[in-house]
Amino acid sequence: MKKAVLPDRLAVIVEQIDQGAVVADIGTDHGLVPVEAVVRREAGHAVAADVNAGPLQAASDYIAACGLTGKIDTRLGSGLTVLTENDLIDTVVIAGMGGTLISDILEQGREHLRSVQKLILQPNVSADRIRRWLLDNGWKLIREQILKEERHVYEILTAVPGEAEAPYHQQEPLEKQLLFGPYLLGERNNAFKDKWMREKDNWQQILNQLANAVPTEQTTAKKRKLNQYIAWAEEVIT
Numbered sequence: 244m245k246k247a248v249l250p251d252r253l254a255v256i257v258e259q260i261d262q263g264a265v266v267a268d269i270g271t272d273h274g275l276v277p278v279e280a281v282v283r284r285e286a287g288h289a290v291a292a293d294v295n296a297g298p299l300q301a302a303s304d305y306i307a308a309c310g311l312t313g314k315i316d317t318r319l320g321s322g323l324t325v326l327t328e329n330d331l332i333d334t335v336v337i338a339g340m341g342g343t344l345i346s347d348i349l350e351q352g353r354e355h356l357r358s359v360q361k362l363i364l365q366p367n368v369s370a371d372r373i374r375r376w377l378l379d380n381g382w383k384l385i386r387e388q389i390l391k392e393e394r395h396v397y398e399i400l401t402a403v404p405g406e407a408e409a410p411y412h413q414q415e416p417l418e419k420q421l422l423f424g425p426y427l428l429g430e431r432n433n434a435f436k437d438k439w440m441r442e443k444d445n446w447q448q449i450l451n452q453l454a455n456a457v458p459t460e461q462t463t464a465k466k467r468k469l470n471q472y473i474a475w476a477e478e479v480i481t
């Protein structure tokens with residue numbers, strides 16, 4: 244079987260894997276990441292895990308077709324619980340899920356991260372939830388990347404154990420930096436502007452709908468938050 248073409252999003256993730264790493268791809272689905280980790284990054288070993296049997300079977304078939312069954316273990320189960328100490332995983336990839344689910348997986352699997360030296364995380368939404376988790380749990384963001392592929396904008400966060408506060412500046416509100424990303428805020432490329440222009444329009448629509456809502460403590464707080472986010476978005480896209 245011919246090796247599948249790697250989408251740009253996954254190519255960027257694979258580039259973040261160090262040469263010779265021992266990788267776990269949680270929520271692997273098609274198995275593209277562990278295969279590329281072994282082929283391109285010469286990963287010593289990899290674990291491809293998924294909570295659903297169908298995607299795991301697809302990964303297993305692809306791994307076998309690439310002749311890599313001996314190098315990549317497939318495991319059925321939720322999150323990091325499939326990993327054992329003997330795996331000596333040093334790099335964990337979790338991609339293509341919501342930021343809340345990714346941070347839940349990290350939180351619920353904290354004890355499985357002892358040997359891990361790098362997290363490569365690609366949330367489809369709510370990257371701020373992941374930044375918050377990293378900050379609260381002693382993981383230092385070392386890189387943020389953002390790219391547009393077809394109509395979607397993807398953020399890729401890379402973190403290592405260390406000084407979690409280091410990327411954040413005193414001069415800016417923490418909530419703003421968690422939302423937009425401390426490094427991405429400095430760079431503000433076209434994909435970043437595109438994403439936040441769209442988010443701003445969404446927030447504006449929600450705000451318009453709330454205009455007719457009965458004023459309660461909750462709706463007032465929500466309107467205040469949306470107004471703040473819209474003001475921040477206007478600032479970062481100009």
Ligand SMILES: C[S@@+](CC[C@H](N)C(=O)[O-])C[C@H]1O[C@@H](n2cnc3c(N)ncnc32)[C@H](O)[C@@H]1O
Pocket residue numbers: 269270271272273292293294295298320321322323337338339340344348
């Ligand atoms: C949209 S796919 C993303 C696949 C691949 N990681 C990527 O980025 O292209 C999400 C995958 O995560 C799996 N998944 C969802 N929750 C999970 C969990 N708690 N633990 C492991 N896998 C999970 C799903 O079964 C699905 O195969």
